[in-house]
Amino acid sequence: MKHIFKIMALLVAIAALWIGLLQTSMIPQSYALLLPIYSVVTLGCYGLLMVGVGLMQFPTCPQEALLLQQDIIEAKEFLQRKGVDVGSG
Amino acid sequence: MEEQHKNGGNKYSIIVPTYNERLNIALIVFLIFKHLRDVDFEIIIVDDGSPDGTQEIVKQLQQVYGEDRILLRARPKKLGLGTAYSHGLKHASGNFVVIMDADLSHHPKYLPSFIKKQLETGASIVTGTRYVKGGGVHGWNLMRKLTSRGANVLAQTLLWPGVSDLTGSFRLYKKSVLEEVISSCVSKGYVFQMEIIVRASRKGYHIEEVPITFVDRLFGSSKLGGSEIVGYLKGLAYLLVTT
Ligand SMILES: Nc1nc2c(ncn2[C@@H]2O[C@H](COP(=O)(O)OP(=O)(O)OP(=O)(O)O)[C@@H](O)[C@H]2O)c(=O)[nH]1
Ligand SMILES: [Mg+2]
Numbered sequence: 475m476k477h478i479f480k481i482m483a484l485l486v487a488i489a490a491l492w493i494g495l496l497q498t499s500m501i502p503q504s505y506a507l508l509l510p511i512y513s514v515v516t517l518g519c520y521g522l523l524m525v526g527v528g529l530m531q532f533p534t535c536p537q538e539a540l541l542l543q544q545d546i547i548e549a550k551e552f553l554q555r556k557g558v559d560v561g562s563g
Numbered sequence: 564m565e566e567q568h569k570n571g572g573n574k575y576s577i578i579v580p581t582y583n584e585r586l587n588i589a590l591i592v593f594l595i596f597k598h599l600r601d602v603d604f605e606i607i608i609v610d611d612g613s614p615d616g617t618q619e620i621v622k623q624l625q626q627v628y629g630e631d632r633i634l635l636r637a638r639p640k641k642l643g644l645g646t647a648y649s650h651g652l653k654h655a656s657g658n659f660v661v662i663m664d665a666d667l668s669h670h671p672k673y674l675p676s677f678i679k680k681q682l683e684t685g686a687s688i689v690t691g692t693r694y695v696k697g698g699g700v701h702g703w704n705l706m707r708k709l710t711s712r713g714a715n716v717l718a719q720t721l722l723w724p725g726v727s728d729l730t731g732s733f734r735l736y737k738k739s740v741l742e743e744v745i746s747s748c749v750s751k752g753y754v755f756q757m758e759i760i761v762r763a764s765r766k767g768y769h770i771e772e773v774p775i776t777f778v779d780r781l782f783g784s785s786k787l788g789g790s791e792i793v794g795y796l797k798g799l800a801y802l803l804v805t806t
Contacts, residue, residue, distance in 0.1 A: 476803075476804060476805065476806065477722060477723075477765075477802070477803055477804075477806055478803045478804050481721070481803070521716055521717075521720065524712075524716045525709070525712045525713050525716050528694075528712040528715070528716065529708055529709060529712050532700070532708050532712070533693065533694065533695075533696075533698055533699035533700065534699050534700060534701060535699035535700065535701050535776040535777075535778070536701055538670075538699070538701055538776045538778050539701045539702065539778050542667065542670065542778050545590075545594060545670075546590055546667075548593075549589070549590045549593040549594060550590070552593060553589050553590075553593055553627075556627045557623065557626070557627075558589050558620065558623045558624060558627060559619070559620060559623060560586060560589050560590075560620075
C-alpha cells in the first residue's frame with residue numbers, strides 16, 4: 475500500500491470519528507464543529523515545538539573539528555614521506 | 564574478535580565518489596587504512612574527471628597501498644552522485660558496501676562501529692545518524708540547523724521512516740540489498756539518500772543506526788538554498804505517493 479493511502483485512511487478514520495461525535499451530540503455542536511480547526515492548529519504547534527526543541531538540543535561537536543585537524547596533520551606527514559603529493563593544495 | 568572479521572569471510576567495498584577532492588582523498592584513504600586494520604576491504608574511488616588532478620593522487624596512493632586495495636573507477640565527466648554509486652557498485656567485489664563522502668565530513672574512525680553493529684544485529688543496512696546521543700554536527704550556522712530540523716520533522720511526520728537521520732549518506736549495506744534498492748531510486752541530491760532508506764524500510768529490510776559526528780567541509784560553502792528546499796519538498800511528495 476502506498477504510504478499516501480495510509481495517511482488518507484488515517485484522515486478518513488478521524489473524520490468518521492468527528493462525524494460520529496457531531497451526531498451523538500455528546501458535546502455541544504458549536505464545540506464539535508470547531509474541532510477540526512483545533513486539531514490543525516495543534517498539529518502545527520506540535521511541528522513548531524518539535525523544530526524548536528530539536529534546534530535547542532541540536533547536538534554539536536566542536537572537539538571533533540580539533541581532532542580532525544590532528545588527524546590531517548598526521549596523515550599529511552605520513553603521506554608526504556611516502557611520496558604522495560599533499561603539498562599546499 | 565578482530566581476527567574473526569577476516570575469518571568470517573566478509574569483505575567490505577568502500578565506495579567514495581570524488582569531484583575535485585585532490586587533498587581530501589589522500590587524507591581519507593590514510594584514515595581508512597588507519598582505522599580498519601584487521602578487516603578485508605577495498606576502496607573504490609569513482610572520480611568524475613576532476614580537473615584538479617584527483618586521479619593523479621589516487622594513482623600515487625595505489626603505489627603506496629596497492630592497486631588491489633585502491634581501485635580507481637573513473638568516469639569521463641561529472642555525471643552526478645546517484646549514478647556514481649551505481650557505477651562503483653558494479654565494480655565491488657565485497658559482500659558488504661560502505662558509501663561515504665570524500666570531504667572528511669564522514670570520518671573513517673566510525674567504520675569499525677558500523678561493522679560491529681552489523682555483525683551483532685545481522686542488519687541489512689547500518690546508517691550513521693547525527694541526531695542521537697554520541698552524534699553531532701560541527702560547522703553549521705543557525706539557518707542550516709533550522710532547515711535541517713524542519714526537514715527532518717516534516718519527513719518524520721509524513722513518512723514514518725523508522726530512521727532518525729534520513730539525509731545522511733554514511734552507510735553500510737549488504738551488497739545485494741543496495742543493488743536491489745538502488746535500481747528503483749530515481750531522485751537526486753539529498754532526496755536520493757532519503758529515497759534509498761525509505762524504500763529499504765518499506766521493503767522490510769532490517770535497518771540499524773550508529774551515532775556519527777559530522778564536521779562540515781572546511782573549504783567551500785554549502786549549496787543549500789531556496790532551490791534545494793523546493794527540491795526537497797518535491798522529493799517528499801514523490802516518496803509519499805510512490806512508496
Ligand atoms: N563522482 C562524483 N562525485 C561527486 C559528484 N558531486 C559530488 N561528488 C562527491 O560526493 C561527495 C559529497 O559531495 P559534497 O559536495 O560534499 O556534497 P554535500 O556534502 O551535500 O555538500 P557540502 O555542503 O558542499 O559538503 C564528495 O565526496 C564529492 O566529491 C559528482 O558529480 N560525481
Ligand atoms: Mg559534504
